Amino acid sequence: MCRWLAYTGEPLQASTVILDAQHSLVAQSLDSPLGNETVNGDGFGFGWYPENAHAGDAPAFFRSIEPAWNDQNLRELTRSVRSPLFFSHVRAAAGPPIQQTNCHPFRHQNWMFMHNGFLDGFAKMKRDLTFAVDPSLYPAILGTTDSEVLFNLALTFGLTDDPIAAMGEAIRMVEAVGRERGIAFPMQGTLAVTDGVTVWAFRYSSQGRTRTLFHSVDVDTVREMYPGAERLKLFGSRARLIVSEPLNNLPGVFNAVPESTVAVVDASGYHHEPFLAPND
Amino acid sequence: MCRWLAYTGEPLQASTVILDAQHSLVAQSLDSPLGNETVNGDGFGFGWYPENAHAGDAPAFFRSIEPAWNDQNLRELTRSVRSPLFFSHVRAAAGPPIQQTNCHPFRHQNWMFMHNGFLDGFAKMKRDLTFAVDPSLYPAILGTTDSEVLFNLALTFGLTDDPIAAMGEAIRMVEAVGRERGIAFPMQGTLAVTDGVTVWAFRYSSQGRTRTLFHSVDVDTVREMYPGAERLKLFGSRARLIVSEPLNNLPGVFNAVPESTVAVVDASGYHHEPFLAPND
Amino acid sequence: MCRWLAYTGEPLQASTVILDAQHSLVAQSLDSPLGNETVNGDGFGFGWYPENAHAGDAPAFFRSIEPAWNDQNLRELTRSVRSPLFFSHVRAAAGPPIQQTNCHPFRHQNWMFMHNGFLDGFAKMKRDLTFAVDPSLYPAILGTTDSEVLFNLALTFGLTDDPIAAMGEAIRMVEAVGRERGIAFPMQGTLAVTDGVTVWAFRYSSQGRTRTLFHSVDVDTVREMYPGAERLKLFGSRARLIVSEPLNNLPGVFNAVPESTVAVVDASGYHHEPFLAPND
Amino acid sequence: MCRWLAYTGEPLQASTVILDAQHSLVAQSLDSPLGNETVNGDGFGFGWYPENAHAGDAPAFFRSIEPAWNDQNLRELTRSVRSPLFFSHVRAAAGPPIQQTNCHPFRHQNWMFMHNGFLDGFAKMKRDLTFAVDPSLYPAILGTTDSEVLFNLALTFGLTDDPIAAMGEAIRMVEAVGRERGIAFPMQGTLAVTDGVTVWAFRYSSQGRTRTLFHSVDVDTVREMYPGAERLKLFGSRARLIVSEPLNNLPGVFNAVPESTVAVVDASGYHHEPFLAPND
Secondary structure, three states: OEEEEEEEEEEEEOHHHHOOOOOOHHHHHHOOOOOOOOOOOOOEEEEEEOOOOOOOOOOEEEEEOOOHHHOHHHHHHHHHOEEEEEEEEEEOOOOOOOOHHHOOOEEEOOEEEEEEEEEOOHHHHHHHHHHHOOOOOHHHOOOOOHHHHHHHHHHHOOOOOOHHHHHHHHHHHHHHHHHHOOOOOOEEEEEEEEOOOOEEEEEEEOOOOOOOOEEEOOHHHHHHHOOOOHHHHHOOOOOEEEEOOOOOOOOOOEEEOOOOEEEEEEOOEEEEEEOOOOOO | OEEEEEEEEEEEEOHHHHOOOOOOHHHHHHOOOOOOOOOOOOOEEEEEEOOOOOOOOOOEEEEEOOOHHHOHHHHHHHHHOEEEEEEEEEEOOOOOOOOHHHOOOEEEOOEEEEEEEEEOOHHHHHHHHHHOOOOOOHHHOOOOOHHHHHHHHHHHOOOOOOHHHHHHHHHHHHHHHHHHOOOOOOEEEEEEEEOOOOEEEEEEEOOOOOOOOEEEOOHHHHHHHOOOOHHHHHOOOOOEEEEOOOOOOOOOOEEEOOOOEEEEEEOOEEEEEEOOOOOO | OEEEEEEEEEEEEOHHHHOOOOOOHHHHHHOOOOOOOOOOOOOEEEEEEOOOOOOOOOOEEEEEOOOHHHOHHHHHHHHHOEEEEEEEEEEOOOOOOOOHHHOOOEEEOOEEEEEEEEEOOHHHHHHHHHHOOOOOOHHHOOOOOHHHHHHHHHHHOOOOOOHHHHHHHHHHHHHHHHHHOOOOOOEEEEEEEEOOOOEEEEEEEOOOOOOOOEEEOOHHHHHHHOOOOHHHHHOOOOOEEEEOOOOOOOOOOEEEOOOOEEEEEEOOEEEEEEOOOOOO | OEEEEEEEEEEEEOHHHHOOOOOOHHHHHHOOOOOOOOOOOOOEEEEEEOOOOOOOOOOEEEEEOOOHHHOHHHHHHHHHOEEEEEEEEEEOOOOOOOOHHHOOOEEEOOEEEEEEEEEOOHHHHHHHHHHHOOOOOHHHOOOOOHHHHHHHHHHHOOOOOOHHHHHHHHHHHHHHHHHHOOOOOOEEEEEEEEOOOOEEEEEEEOOOOOOOOEEEOOHHHHHHHOOOOHHHHHOOOOOEEEEOOOOOOOOOOEEEOOOOEEEEEEOOEEEEEEOOOOOO
């Protein structure tokens, strides 16, 4: 339904990947080659940990209901911000209204979250799922998307202690409630969550046919593959991207994250592991 | 928290009272003499039954997050629309975000509703009140205001069958839940509701110190009081207004609606009766 | 750069062609099969003469910078408005900022105007063309588009007296100034102008390769071609549309307006004639 | 017509003065004690030189048409940005439309400019003044305010070489053109301009009755006056503010800039000198 990217590594001028790549996130907002929707023009968000932030600080947010492709503020801001970890998201609304409170990412203390996909038949599940959110979190639900409810369910199940287990539990609850309501495949999507240090990116759908997700290959390896690539000088050796679709057409730079997988990126690098796999 | 007006009578060019009166609703948005907040610049709404609508048709809506005072579309629209019954509202937000889904009026089938005031301590009551809404209505709650929850509670209690009883029951529930949470005066405000034929306007607060509410005097009576008033020619004999504050300074044109009262206006004229009065 | 439609005939609920056709204007905003740009998401406008307007009354306007496809107000408004003559336009910006004052149509007294296309190399011509506008019109230029300057040039050359001659003179001036600046093909586009009674629609480009333009065939003829078409019952016998691209895929319903042609539609029907043709 | 502030000194979290002071700029947007208009709700702007910018870099901009008081993005951004020199402005529109291109500050290369006030009778002067702008600057005029034309006139007269002389020449031209048109007092306002190193702030009106302007007193001096003031710890010794009105009620912290004066602030401190004074 949407497109997103997550960056972590040496502090990077955010526009490098949001504005200036061949298939930058803003380019994808107008024309997404791999997206289920071609146009993602129903608002956007950018959440970043400032370069000099302290551990545990909340990320800063810029969210708008304008299409990303012509938003002057997004251009100005991503050109002036350098950040060691940021999320950005362009939205193709599937029902919930176009308003800032429905733009991703969402935030809880020093955590942030975003989603590409949907809970199928959400109207039938919304009340039960919302009721299952911890009452202390309930008043902080400001928008009306399925994604924000899913984030709050994961928080309810302990996201800040064990993100992989909590996200799994939240999705299992969505599937249980959905199937009670006769929904064949309640969960669809790729999810990203971070505490400001580590990024967890999930690719999972009840049907096993999930929206695409890619991770960038180690930058030094890419430099060897493309020794003449000027643009690579913009990136440090620890730079990592997780993206809905590759930011360029260069073979070997982005690899697919498999189905039913969680990718984990931090200062030590990238690895992934099974997540809610069929034989779990 | 806000200012509103309700008009019923012969079809009227809506700008006559929304834009062009001495203290028109748009003038009040920038400077409200009697308001608890001087500025009501956090969006607005206009809901109208078109001149040639059929009985039971839903009203049309125009809602925006821009301040009313400089909104060109509101000017264009209210100058081109003639309507026998319309509501308009300017908002001073007390917390919930500035978004179209939080702008009044709200709508259910052929009914619409608006509110000036607040549920005190709403964050403490929101979950209980929202889950008391009928599950069939729950998915239609699109915004995050106390007012929309109150409207849906009243719908749950039978607003479309007996508006006065249902609104009373909804407010009594708010007061019961609020007092459980230690809130001294949970309900504050003036409310308007209509089915497209009759307007019910309520003035009530738990503390007995409610925001102001006024109704216009019979137009023919006003004509006798002010025989030279050119502006009165714009109004038919059945024209009636219910307003947060008088649209002009002429003595005798607007009378206060008393505390703990519901005013009822339809083709037969105006009357009012006690509503949740202390000795009810 | 954009898509537009013009309707004239019996008063019609505007949503019939703006929202509800197979390739309605709003559908074209998200996906335009024949457009030079697929997406027309940079604002929109709707200008209409109200059903009961008097001769010489100015049209009413609703313009917004939101994409048309998810704009709730456009849906509400076009469903409630019936009009005997209206214009609507969705924009794909080619440089000038996304702001209401750059949304088409534009207006002068009872006249309105819209444009799909561009003045090539406008930045090089803007100053000369703008200062050629009559000084009495100059302060009314509120936006920064090439289209609004072209409209004001045509007004300067007598649009309200002789629309075809004045538009021709304005375009000839654009071409003269452009060629002085070394611009090969200064003028590109389809234009619509109306006084509230007659619609003139121009298809012309300096290169002779103009954006598409179509006109609907006589409704009674279409009824004979498609006797079972329920949807035709919504239209009166005098209904006429001029559109950037056909609103449906039915053969024979829309015919192309030729290159270098002005189409004229009024109560007596449709005709067209050469406009700035090569041998003019 | 507006309110503005300019900060220069040690890098400061921008929210310190834009959001968090007793009469912060955002507080003034809703209620300006000294303003000619109480409400400044017609958009705002924030322009800043990033903490690690290089000499000659252009400032970054965030401008919006929402009222400042409830804009979430402004809160997020000014809390995350630290800057050694920034401008911020809240607008009360006096005619020109509410659009980002009419929000202050305006920018040319590494320079920025803002204005509180107006050119009286601007519609009568606009064409002549705009025509007097250097043709190379003309295409960069994106909005429709008097302020942007004044800035471009000053640029035409050499602002980047000698700001005080060029601003004086621009104002003298405004007065000459205005008086030809029968306008008694063409120029009104306070102006700020900077190249990223020095701030020049002008207080001048043709009538000699100019909008208020204040400058902060040396911070170390203020610390001696108010030894217990915790808030002063947020400011470095070189911190200087120029403001439309004082940010707090503490006597002695802000001093008025006299009529017909230009204040100059840079790393060496504050001084002022006569500007277009009657006996100039």
